[in-house]
Amino acid sequence: MLRWWLLALATLVLVAIAGFAALAWQPSLPPAALPVTAFDPSLVARGRDLALIGNCNTCHTQEGGKAYAGGKPIPTPFGTIHATNVTPDPETGIGQWSLTAFVRSMREGVDREGNHLYPAFPYDHYARVTDEDLAALYAFLMTRRAVRHEAPPPDLPFPLNQRPLLAGWKLLFLKAGSYRPDPARSVEWNRGAYLAEGLGHCGACHTPRNRLGAEIASEHYNGGEAENWWGPPLNASSPASVPWTEASLFNYLRDWDPKHGGAVGPMAPVSHNLSQVGESEVRAMATYLTALMGPPSGERLGRTEAIAARPDAAPDPRLAAGERIYAGACATCHASGGQVPYTVNSLAYHTTLFGPDPRNVIQAVLRGIRPPEGAAGAIMPGYAEMLTDGQVADLLDYLRARFSDAPPWTDLERKVREVREDIPPTSGSLGGAQVESTPDLRRGG
Ligand code: HEC
Ligand code: HEC
Ligand code: HEC
Structure with a gap:
């Protein structure tokens, strides 16, 4: 009887392993025909703005290194993962990637060869981006100067260094499907939500994460972590001493606001990037965030001036x-x-x-x-x-x-x-x- 049970158990474990392997397996996609260069300049220009909103440069450019050539260490609670080379170099970058391979990496976190990528690359947010915007980003990256530079491999302990395990993480935490507009909201609110939730990946630093490093959906914008800095809440629980308004958010995100100052620490590159994109994009994000924060309570108004005036x-x-x-x-x-x-x-x-x-x-x-x-x-x-x-x-x-x-x-x-x-x-x-x-x-x- 015991032998029978053991056999049944062993069979179940094998089936589970086989099932997981099937799930974790992703095909390698054929290399793109080289060179991939013919892009409409307006598509490239659009891609440039989207890349700034997505902060691709912040992670993919190493201090003192060539633009987008990778190698920058991204610290996580599990270990360090290096951002890769996303210039069109065929050997060390994404020069052999077709648009299909690029879109799969941004939506599913899988590289061209079929390896799972770590979510230090915020594809849980980039999955929300539309096909057209991904095509523009692809055009932008493929027209950068190709740089030969190999990023170091991730520095993670066993078993976290086993990429197939990421299939399990994705099953739990990666939601498919691009952003779906909310018809009850204005066009501007929807634009802001699309940018903040998708390319802007604001939640990566402003939403708390669980033990497996995934953002906790029920605590959206309740405050998060960023390289040993605190990402303040961006919803109704914001402890901001001066309540945020749409105008001050717009100022802060692009430059500096007389009531709040400017971005510092890991927020500084975000606002530096946003200062270089179209004003309407930043205004849309400010509209969305103001709605999330809601109107301030009466007691908060004037409180800061009173505190400032104390001796x-x-x-x-x-x-x-x-x-x-x-x-x-x-x-x-x-x-x-x-x-x-x-x-x-x-x-x-x-x-x-x-x-x-x-x-x-x-x-x-x-x-x-x-x-x-x-x-x-x-x-x-x-x-x-x-x-x-x-x-x-x-x-x-x-x-x-x-x-x-x-x-x-x-x-x-x-x-x-x-x-x-x-x-x-x-x-x-x-x-x-x-x-x-x-x-x-x-x-x-
Ligand atoms: C918070 C840091 C961060 C940001 C922001 C970021 N990336 Fe990455 N990206 C990474 C890391 C880290 C990896 C490597 C993951 C791994 O090795 O599993 C990566 C991998 C990639 C890959 C896979 C490349 C390969 O050779 O496997 C692509 C493509 C990519 N990123 C594109 C982008 C684009 C486009 C943007 C901007 C819209 C962007 N990334 C923004 C951190 C980031
Ligand atoms: C890499 C991490 C990171 C990302 C990504 C990020 N932030 Fe921040 N953000 C921070 C940190 C850290 C601070 C605190 C800065 C300080 O101490 O002044 C901050 C501060 C802010 C503040 C000021 C809050 C307050 O009450 O003072 C706003 C508003 C803000 N971020 C909005 C955004 C928006 C919108 C996005 C997405 C477009 C975003 N952030 C993306 C890390 C980040
Ligand atoms: C040379 C002028 C100068 C001196 C001296 C100085 N600061 Fe600052 N401090 C600034 C400026 C400028 C800012 C940025 C304001 C902004 O735009 O947010 C700042 C910002 C800050 C912030 C906000 C950080 C955040 O998270 O947004 C704090 C807190 C602060 N200073 C504390 C101090 C303390 C404490 C000292 C003394 C030990 C000090 N400062 C000395 C100029 C100064």
């Missing part, structure tokens, strides 16, 4: 150490009432001082803020080499009490230490000389 003197003697650091290191810029270029009226205007997670403030203080290469923008020195973990913790205790009405952050010293661990030792130096010598420190000239 700087520490409300509690235990906060005096933090106040001294603020007065000595930060007040020259942040207590100027927005007179220093790119600063807002008061730190009370920044969402990050009201959020549950202190990491963005720690990141900004330790690393400082610099504009993206070749752009004008906010400059703040980094204090990694000036302040100890304990001093940064004291400073944050004070900032939280002075510039927000939220409860104190806890366990700050440990959190400062953890953020500091990822910062390369040289990038945190106080760039005083750099700040002084920057000619266009004044906004607009």
